[in-house]
Amino acid sequence: MxxxxxxxxxxxxxxxxxxxxTLVxxxxxxxxxxxxxxxGIMASLCAIVLLLLYVMSKKVQKEVDKKN
Structure with missing residues (x-):
């Protein structure tokens, strides 16, 4: 991505x-x-957390690939 x-x-x-x-x-x-x-607020927060987890997992994957 x-x-x-x-x-x-x-x-x-x-x-x-x-x-x-603003709707609350x-x-x-x-x-x-x-x-x-x-x-809706909770769903958006979950989406942000999932996107940030994806970014972190890609960084870890790059580090693992660099070591191999």
Missing amino acids: NKTLLVVLIVLALALIAYNV NFSNPLEGNSIVAII
């Missing part, structure tokens, strides 16, 4: 987090559309 694509995907996930934060009703966060926004 191209590094530019990774950056674009992470920026899109951050943009989704920012958008969903902080006085009642577990009712109505707020719960959907919270689920």
Whole structure:
């Protein structure tokens, strides 16, 4: 996966987090559309974690290949 694509995907996930934060009703966060926004925030955070894990695994793979 191209590094530019990774950056674009992470920026899109951050943009989704920012958008969903605006939809959360902080006085009642577990009712109505707020719960959907919270689920969207958690899904975006999971996507970012997975992308960062992918980057780290590629770095480890390069180190292992360099040793062999």
